[in-house]
Amino acid sequence: MDAQLIAFTGVAAGMVAMPGADFTVVVRNALVSRRAGVACALGVAGGLLLHTAMAVAGVAAVLAAVPALFRTLQLLGGGYVLYLGVRTLAGLRRQREREPDRERSAVSGETLPGGTPPGGAGAGAGAEAGVPGDGSRPLRQGFVTNALNPKAPITFLSLLPQFVPAGSPAMPRTLVLALIVVALALVWFPAVALLVDRLGRWLRGPRAARAVETVTGSALAVLGLVLLLEPLTA
Incomplete structure (x- = not known):
């Protein structure tokens, strides 16, 4: 491998390891389950694959040349990330509102509305804001x-062009660079998901789960x- x-x-x-929306959404899904976290991590890697492919193909130059298109995509992306955050916080609020019912049910031994026993599945904040059995959703x-x-x-x-040696074919080199980025994402984000899942014994406790979800x-x-x-504001 050259310098x-x-x-x-x-x-x-x-760049890949820098905390941001990708990191946060992987952690959020990994708190639900290992499968959800890894699936979300693979989805992030898929998004990076799309971006690197666009860069290699030169589509990104169009985004830079058409400010309106760039701003539209910014608004769509920001709106989606905001939606995920608001949905998580709303799920926490609903979970807190049901806590008194759970406490009464735990004392009386009654089944919660919807057939969920006290302390059963769905009792934690992670389950409320989490991902159903459909693995495509976190992906x-x-x-x-x-x-x-x-x-x-x-x-x-x-x-990418900064790391293409002068005089060498640009396409093969940029493809190699793009594959390096995707490979790093395929290592880093699943590793984050697995680490969060391993720490789930502590992170999924009622108080810790609420804190992490918050x-x-x-x-x-x-x-x-x-x-x-x-x-x-630009």
């Missing part, structure tokens, strides 16, 4: 969260607002 590839790998690793969340970030293809478009929900909401306000 430029080593340097690019380091830069790309920092879709990860993909959409990453794919609707219009800055990513432009970032790659400006970054942090991730708030982070997603704030990130969504930032993405929405940026094109509006």
